[in-house]
């Protein structure tokens with residue numbers, strides 16, 4: 001028997017929840033579904049839903065975007081990147097080139113792609129020109145990039161990799177002692193690839209309920225019910241509320257390919273700083289395709305300033321779930337999707353953009 | 369960027385499958401699906417051009433209903 005969204009809501013309302021509960025999600029797709037379906041206003045007032053570090057575009061280090069822009073402007077290459085990355089601004093003067101889109105307008109050969117397969121195709125069509133694939137993303141996106149390398153790519157394809165793992169950001173928040181949430185909804189498609197086990201630490205090391213959710217309101221509400229019920233029962237475990245896709249061990253061939261192509265290292269997150277074991281770098285076996293080795297002069301240590309969001313932009317607070325998008329002073333004023341100041345207003349996965357696109361116009365903290 | 373879309377396999381050629389969703393056809397890489405035994409007519413969830421997992425037709429249907437709403441909201 002399938003349980004409908006309104007039945008889940010009834011079950012949630014019937015729970016003997018005494019205190020205020022904050023549930024964090026770490027996936028832009030979850031935040032979109034929650035906001036679109038209006039789940040915040042449908043839930044009882046003592047349940048808060050917090051968007052956390054769920055936007056790979058938002059946390060892609062500023063220095064990596066800068067590196068991509070400079071490479072595209074100064075080398076005779078074709079630069080390809082997922083479309084969202086083209087509008088992410090770096091912190092330079094207005095008269096300088098602030099985005100890949102601006103670099104493209106200034107004559108650089110920059111092409112948005114929707115799949116690693118397109119990067120391979122473009123490289124094959126232009127064997128005489130180096131093609132640099134600027135690849136930012138979480139595990140769900142980085143795994144296909146690994147698959148692309150393992151399957152074999154043309155000699156003129158180079159990877160500027162900014163892949164990140166999601167769970168270390170949650171671990172960092174929990175270890176900080178100021179996590180600001182009592183339960184976690186784990187990302188469905190990340191768990192599809194990596195396996196749900198990655199999230200077991202939330203329960204084991206931090207004594208906090210966790211549930212993996214899909215993207216339908218029913219699956220999200222089932223996960224919310226699960227973590228709330230765990231809280232009221234006082235028995236915590238990792239629940240899989242997305243069994244349609246999320247299986248024990250995840251997608252094993254994808255994980256093997258990730259392991260073969262990349263190595264996990266500490267990595268910088270924009271606005272956040274370095275997070276232990278949170279980034280992918282290219283394994284030695286594939287070093288011939290590493291754009292950073294081919295063009296070493298564009299990575300600038302000097303640009304690695306942790307906490308670097310555009311001036312006035314509170315994306316760092318939004319990404320870490322410390323503030324809601326509309327608590328930023330610029331939300332809906334200087335910063336709107338047509339003229340984004342920070343990356344959270346650029347990407348479809350950014351909480352600011354999701355809230356704005358779904359008509360959340362008031363700038364005060366919403367009553368939730 | 370982490371959202372996969374369900375598609376149905378129409379033809380398999382090595383690691384490339386021609387897949388269909390709502391009348392739109394796309395070439396999808398099956399390179400990440402080497403542990404699955406996939407056949408024509410099966411449903412897979414596709415993310416950035418790669419199949420990431422196999423699903424049932426029922427699950428594909430439910431997911432599509434959600435994406436229809438998302439697309440309508442954009």
Ligand code: SF4
Pocket residue numbers: 312313314315316318325328329330331332335336340341342343344345346352
């Ligand atoms: S509203 Fe704009 S400036 Fe404010 S946090 Fe969001 S992206 Fe940054």
